[in-house]
Amino acid sequence: MKRISEFTCRAFLLVVLCAVLSCSRSCSGSSVRSMGPVSSPDSIPAVVLQESLRYVASRMGAQFRRDSVRFDRARSLAHPILPPDFVRLHPDLASLPWFRMCFRFSVPESPWVDGNMEFFVDGRGHLLPDTHVDGIPDCVHQPSECVFPIDEAEAFRLAKEAGLEEGLRPWKASFHWLRVGDKDLISGTYVWDVSNTRDVSLTREGGDAIVIDANSGKVVYAHMGWGALFSR
16 A cells, blocks of 8 residues: 555544544544543643643734734633544654644724634644644734735725626625645635625525635635535
């Protein structure tokens, strides 16, 4: 059998971790017990939270982190046992618990900014290797990533300028984090996703979308078709 590529391994590990997190929230008790009992958010050690906040500050700056980032205790999760497939590639972490750390990101002077931050750490608060970091812009090296001059109205204007058609219904817009790519586990940016509705039937809706960088106003993707199917 051919050796699995490093990229494939990383993607597989992320899927495994996310699957375990999803299982701990919604699977049957027997499935959860097979991975060890899931602890409550209140049991996340102070050192893990402190180290996680330091990591966020290392990318966003200490003052901006204090002003704009809040720990999301309800969504954060502690788990005592790492998945076996992860341990096989990282045996030095086998004895450590792991944590899903979640934070909310908002900017008082830009009330349309409402983002979720999420990453995985070990029992020392260190990032787990080969896992994604979502929602944390690198403002230390790119200060413009923490400046958000594009509100929803401006996003609509830019989408119209870029050629988005009116459609059958009012446009919808969402503000969210967009990963740069699967190979880069950390980089990304916040965007506005503006979409119209061109097709409506009893079983399907569809339309186009334009994704706009929320910092610069540049079009990231244009005319990406979307569709949704409905059961009758």
